[in-house]
Amino acid sequence: MPSRLWKRPLFVAAAAMVVLSLSLAGCGGGGASGLASGSSNLNVFVTDNLSDTYSSVWVNLHKVTLVKMDDTTVDVFVSADGVQTDLRSLNDGQAKYQFLSNADIPAGPYKGVRIDMDKDLVLVANGSSTGQKVQFADAYDSSTAGQSTVNVTFPQPKSFANGENLPLDFVLDQWTVVSGKVTPVVHKSEGQGLDSSDRHVDCGVHGTVAGLTGEAPTQTFKLSLYGGPGVTVNTDANTVVIAPEGSTATTLANGENVSMKGKWNPATRAFDASWIKIENPEESRMPEALGASANVVPGSGTFDVMAVATKGFLPSSNQVHCVMDTDTVYKSDGGVTLTKDAFFAVLQGHSGLKVDVRGTYDEANNTIHLKFAKLDGDVHLGLAHAKGSVVSFDAASSHVVLHLLEWEGFSWNGDQNVDLTCESDTLYWNTDNSQMTKDQFFAALSAGAKVFFETKLQDDGLHTRSLHLMPPDNG
Structure with a gap:
């Protein structure tokens, strides 16, 4: 039985109740x-x-x-x-x-x-x-x-x-x-x-976590807006959670500042969150735009966003120009950190793919100098990543139980262990990055050993794609 996780990743966390203050779309x-x-x-x-x-x-x-x-x-x-x-x-x-x-x-x-x-x-x-x-x-x-x-x-x-x-x-x-x-x-x-x-259209909102209930990935929280009581937000295994830049994996907690994107559900009178990003107040104040990508030029690190939603500015044109900076952070649709080259390769390979971007807005040139760029289309390119220490394992049933140390692309309660089930197409890698058989991998396991794994998150939970043994000195 695959483990139930919140989609998309390194360094994601469980959802929580949130207090909102600004909004995209x-x-x-x-x-x-x-x-x-x-x-x-x-x-x-x-x-x-x-x-x-x-x-x-x-x-x-x-x-x-x-x-x-x-x-x-x-x-x-x-x-x-x-x-x-x-x-x-x-x-x-x-x-x-x-x-x-x-x-x-x-x-x-x-x-x-x-x-x-x-x-x-x-x-x-x-x-x-x-x-x-x-x-x-x-x-x-x-x-x-x-x-x-x-x-x-x-x-x-x-x-x-x-x-x-x-x-x-x-x-x-x-x-x-x-x-x-x-x-x-x-x-x-x-x-x-x-x-x-x-x-109902997707909405993006920013606020502070409050009143968290439930167990990750299925949780409920409040987004308190403009001093009011706020709206209810629900999360599930499809919700992507992205941790603060430069942080290790963390679980959402009351009082954290977050951005949330989701859609109003008239049946529950609540938002169904598609992704949540834990962030500092400075990040939440950044101008933001969402829309289809166009005019992608990898060499110069530029592309345009055909904006359908903005925050912090009214665009002088629907075609908002985007320029990458040396410290721009790139994320997959699943919340996994990407290199600049990988990010642009996806944009080039998927014409018109939606992106969500943030940075400093130059009104005179209708340009955003980007600090954060996330693929927003449903391309499912990024696998979730995590690192943990082995608690137990059983080769006969193809199970490995890990205590997670870091994770990206899904929400998880750091106090809980994750039970991974190896599948017929799971790949195994040694500490020197050479490929192993399943039997060799389990023979090399020991309690406390560090393992890095990649997983594909689907509606029925986490599906293990690869398991990597890590050198003993890799904490």
């Missing part, structure tokens, strides 16, 4: 930990109807506020830095939904909602990759300098049941642009398709 923040009498929990989403005029409409969302009948207000989403969103990407012929916030609100009724955004936005016309920087019309100027406010009136006063959704539809085909000034239209959507998981 426009995902936002949280609500409250306990409901007061008469209050309800509300999920806020943004979507778009189909516009034939633009290929992208980039805005920066700062606040969503419910307005009661007596004009008192309740904030359901607040972000000083904002959440950058390509509104046009939220419709492919049918509405797609981007999670923005989860909040506990007092009883209604409410007459409408107020949306605060940066006054500046970027429009990319169909057939062009270059954006046009425009502004919302002056009539929408907010009391906050550099921001605009759009007021949405509900067709009739609205009270929200516990667990109800508020989808906000940015009706792009009704937006007008005159002399570089935009008049927007936003409605409360009917939410068609909102209960279908395939109509």
